[in-house]
Amino acid sequence: MSSLLRLATAGSVDDGKSTLVGRLLYDTKSVLADQLDAVQRASVDRGLSTPDLSLLVDGLRSEREQGITIDVAYRYFATPRRSFVLADTPGHVQYTRNTVTGASTAQLAVLLVDARKGVVEQTRRHAAVLALLGVPRLVLAVNKVDLIGYDEEAFTVIAKEFSAHAASLGYAEGSVLAIPVSALVGDNVAARSENTPWYQGPTLLEHLESVPVAPDPHEAPFRFPVQYVIRPRTPEHPDYRGYAGQIASGTVRPGDEIVVLPQGSRSTVERIDTHDGPLDEAGSGSSVTVVLADELDISRGDLIATAHARPRLTDELTAALCWLSGKELRQGAKVLVKHGTRTVQALVEEITARFDEQTLSTVDSPESLELNDIGSVRLRLSEEIPVDDYAKSPRTGAFLVIDPKDGDTLAAGLVGERFSTLGA
Structure with missing residues (x-):
């Protein structure tokens, strides 16, 4: 059975x-015939001589009319x-919040730059967000190399600049690969290009097929x-009592010893039920x-965890926030x-720092966090919750900050000291 790679x-x-x-x-x-026909018709309507493959993914009408991507779109494809x-996340700075969403579960990210422009402010911002989220591997796709005449020197300058930036963010040697590509004509995407004989590395698809994936979340504590x-x-x-939900990490088997948090009650797993019957x-x-x-007092919001590696209970969080709201x-x-x-x-007890993704430095004790800022905060909670550090368990080390007045999502939070991984 082939493995699965999640990428952004x-x-x-x-x-x-x-x-x-x-x-x-x-x-x-991975494209159906009728989808390709629709793209070809739309391309002809635009006066194009070749199919505009971006239309395969820019599905929203507003996106097609504006020629931009404004939402996260999930695509599924496979090779043998x-x-x-x-x-596929948007590029506009005001949609950085969507990048956080799309990259939160990624094992690899493909970061594109225009070969004519090189590394720009948004490139550095996205790289910082990817590092903060702990995405373990990056591919720098230097796109539109056909428009610079397949210039090796220009590609090398961009690759070296980005590699240095990624290293400053904590990426180790070997976890970042630069590839010269032309998405429009297909150079080094799935097939090796004769236009870049100076490039000896894999094509983008070859790299995606062979890159080692991150540790299996099944191996984390339950x-x-x-x-x-x-x-x-x-x-x-008459006496059935079951607790339904989705396993955030780890594995569980009948007979496993568990603890229920925050109350601390202990028991063992008697059965694992599904619609199709019990599981081993x-x-x-x-x-x-x-x-x-055992019959325990358990309700929605409680966490069932393995007894021998339980998360910590705390009413105070030190965390990094990706601020996603226009409200400061x-x-x-x-x-x-x-x-x-x-x-x-x-309660937000303190905003301890704000990270500057351009200079890879921190501003201590800023007055506020604004849209797209990355900051470090201390939160005091009204009650204890069971948490893990994000670096050890992303699903139970992440949280949302919500406006109590209108229910709007304000920020994505990551438990633990994250700025040390960003070179700050």
Whole structure:
């Protein structure tokens, strides 16, 4: 069975992300005939002589009319060697929040730059966000090399500049690869180009097929946020009590010892139920109903975890925030923190720093955080919650900050000291 790679694309506006994704879908024969026909008709209507492959992914009418991508679009394709889930994220600076969403589960990110422009402000911003989220591998796709006459020297300058920037963000040697490509004509995307004889590395698709994936989340400690308590009270199941949800990390088997947090009650797993019947084992990402050997007082928002490697209980969080709202954040603000299936009140005790992704430095004790800022904060919670550091368990080390007045999402939060990984 082929492995699965989750990847994301990022880059500045008009660097060609949609065209590159369209090229990957086209070259891997992941496009239906009627989709391709529709693209060809739309391309003719625009006066183009060749199909505009970006139309394969710019599906929203507003995106097609504006010629930009404004939302995260998930694409699925496969080769005989590997299956792929790709998050195509927008390039506009005001949609950096969408990049956070798309890259949050990525094992690799493809960051595009225009060969004529090189590394720009948004390139550095996206690289900082990817490093903050812990995306372990980067590909710098130097796109539109056909428009610079396949100039090796120009490519080398861009690759060296970005490699130095990535190293400053904490990326080790070997975790970043630069590839000269032309998404429009297909150079080094799926097939090696004769126009770049000076490039001896893999094509983009070859690299995606062969790159090692991140550690399997099944190997992390078992974490299970309770979404719903099932008590049918039917004649067939008069005493049934199950806890439904999606496994955030790790695996679980009948007989495993567990602890329920925050209350600390302990029990063992009696059964793992699904719509198709009981399981001998369930892993990360599986939606199941867990039945315990003991009757415990468990409700939505509780976390069932392995007893021998439990998360820590705390009512104070030191965390990095990716600020996603046009409303600014100031010290003393009252917010809601949504962690897993539990939502608690919180107070912003201190904004300790703001990260400058251009200079890779921090501004200590800033007055506020604004849209697209990355900052470090201390939050005081109204009650204890079970958390892991984001670096160890992304699913239980991440949370949302919500406006208690209107329910708007204000920020994505990552538990732990993250700035040390960004060179700051």
